[in-house]
Amino acid sequence: MDLEAVIGLEVHAQLNTKTKIFCGCPTGFGSESNTQVCPVCTGMPGVLPVLNKEVLQKTILAGHALDCKIANYSVFDRKNYFYPDLPKAYQISQFDKPICIGGTVSIVADGNPRDIKLTRIHMEEDAGKNIHSSDISNPVSYVDYNRTGVPLMEIVSEPDMHSGEEAFQYLMNLRKILRYINVSDCNMEEGSFRCDVNISLRPRGESKLGEKVEVKNMNSFKAVKAAIEHEIKRQTIMIEDKERIKQETRLWNPDKSTTESMRSKEEAHDYRYFPDPDLAPISVTDEQIEAMRAELPELPIQKLIRFKDEYALSDLDAETLCSSRSLADYFEQVVSTGIDAKKAANWIANELLSFVENIEQMQNFKVTHEMMTELLQLIDSSVISGKIAKTVLGRMVETGNSPKKIVEDEGLTQVTDTGAIEAMVDEVLKANPEIVDEIKNGKDKAKGFLVGQVMKAAKGKANPQMVNKILAKKLS
Ligand SMILES: [Zn+2]
Incomplete structure (x- = not known):
């Protein structure tokens, strides 16, 4: 049977505000347990939440960047469920009146450009974190409320993707855009970017969706892709064997590279949503919405086109440099000193990046753009050759010393006599x-x-x- 996979993603991105969504507690990661809490975020009786304005602004900015319609009127609802990490026994979220509606994320997967449709983006608060002891002789659980009330955007896609590769590219581009507009760190290891997958199979050409399976617990984009590819195989075998696929939640097991059943639909929650009586509906005027649009920085795709045009860079160099806003800025800072753009692109995109595993590491890189400029100036003025410059760059990465100092200390000055x-x-x-x-x-x-x-x-x-x-x- 010719089957088609239908995939939708739910992404939780933590907004990088200094304080929580409904109180003034800090949001920093890695602090001692239960030190970033107050009566509001621990759900004490009688307290009143107050919306952090920056959460609304950043979510609207994300909505603009992803081409959503921004709602003039939206509402916070209570999503009721009981769990130890949720002291109020409800989560403040948005149900049928979210702040952003529709939208798209453009991708290229397996050579095909596509616009993946979004359903919505809404704001909500995060829950705390349960910590279970791994000591079997002393089976205790703890709860850390530092994360309770940390602001999240939930970005929900339509069931509009059909392969693991499309989902992977969607996540890459979504993360790139959110980082460009500086609304989220999107750090999967620290949990500031989390993704759940909904996946079902149907005969190709059929418009009705099959029974969907939700997969959770992926800690990298590669794991998302692997989990989808595993599910497609698993469900294909079941359908071919005429077994019924049941609607359920499954967990990705990274050690075995398989998914395992966690709970079936029968045990699923009924959240009994209702508007939060403590929070007034959010009303945003068209003027306010347009004013936020004007604050959008240059987006990755716009920067890519400009880099190719303005600096005559190759597709590959332009794509590498535009893969992060800080790297693109780094390049432009070097070029602004009069260094030839193609030369700067080559030294940054190829030589410098050969020292880092991924571009995120650039942030705590010892080689500043001033040092890179100095190195390229030493080549331009024939003090060192390009070959020696590569050695010097290696030393710069190791020591954080300036290229001039390294050339002097190690006697690397070019012989021009x-x-x-x-x-x-x-x-x-x-x-x-x-x-x-x-x-x-x-x-x-x-x-x-x-x-x-x-x-x-x-x-x-x-x-x-x-x-x-x-x-x-x-x-x-
Ligand atoms: Zn608090």
């Missing part, structure tokens, strides 16, 4: 008479060997243009 280079060339010619004969008999290629020998004698520090020139003169 004509007399010194001539002497080395003479030595090499004398030591290789048969090569000289070959060249005189028209075997021009052999010149490269002699250049190499001179560079070796100079420990890589001779100016290569001068070596070539002097060698050519002596051989003619």
Whole structure:
């Protein structure tokens, strides 16, 4: 049977505000348990939540960046359920009147460009965190309320994707945009970007959706992709064996690379949503909505087009540099000093990035844009050769020292003294008479060997243009 997978994603992105959504508690990650709490976020009786304005502004900004319609009128609701990490026994969320409606995330997957549709974006508060002891002889559980009330945006896609690769590209692009507009750190390890998958299969051409399975607990985009690919295989086998797929929630097991049943639909919650009586409906005027739109920075796709146009960069270099806003800014800071753009692009996108595993690491990188500029200026003014510059860059990454200091300390200054280079060339010619004969008999290629020998004698520090020139003169 020809089956088609239908995939929808629910992403929870933590907004990077300094304080929580309905109280003044800080949101920093990694603090001691239960030190970032107050009566509001621990759900004490009689307290009143007050909406953090920045949460609304950042969510509207995200809505603009993702081409959503921003609602003039939206409402906070109580989502009722009981769990130890939720002291109020309800979560403040948005139900049928979310702040952002519709929207798209553009992707290219397997060479095909597509616009993935969004259903909505809404604001909500996070719950706390249960911590279970791993000591079997002492089975206790603790709860940390630091995360309670941390602001989240839930970004819900339509069931509009059909493969693990499409879901992967969707997450990559969504994260890139949210980071560009500085509304979320989107750090999966710290839990500030979490993703649940809804997946079902149906005969290709059928418009009705099949029974859907929800998959949770993926801690990387690669895991999301792997979980989807595993589910497609599992459900295909079941359908081919004429087994019924039941609606359920499954957990991704990264050690076994499989999904495991967690709970069936029969046990699912009825959340009994109703408007939160403590929070007034949110009313935003068209003028306010437009004013937020004007605050949108240049988005990744716009920057990519401009970089190719303004700096005549290759597609690959432009894409690498635009993959993060801080990297793109880094490049433009170097270029603003008058360094040739293509040269800067090559040194940043290829040489510098070869020292980091991923672009996020750039943030705590020792090599500042001023240091990179200084390095490229040393090449431009022939103080060092490009080859030596690579060595210097390696030292810069290791030590955080400036390129000038490294060149001075390690005696790497390029030899540009004509007399010194001539002497080395003479030595090499004398030591290789048969090569000289070959060249005189028209075997021009052999010149490269002699250049190499001179560079070796100079420990890589001779100016290569001068070596070539002097060698050519002596051989003619
Ligand atoms: Zn609080």
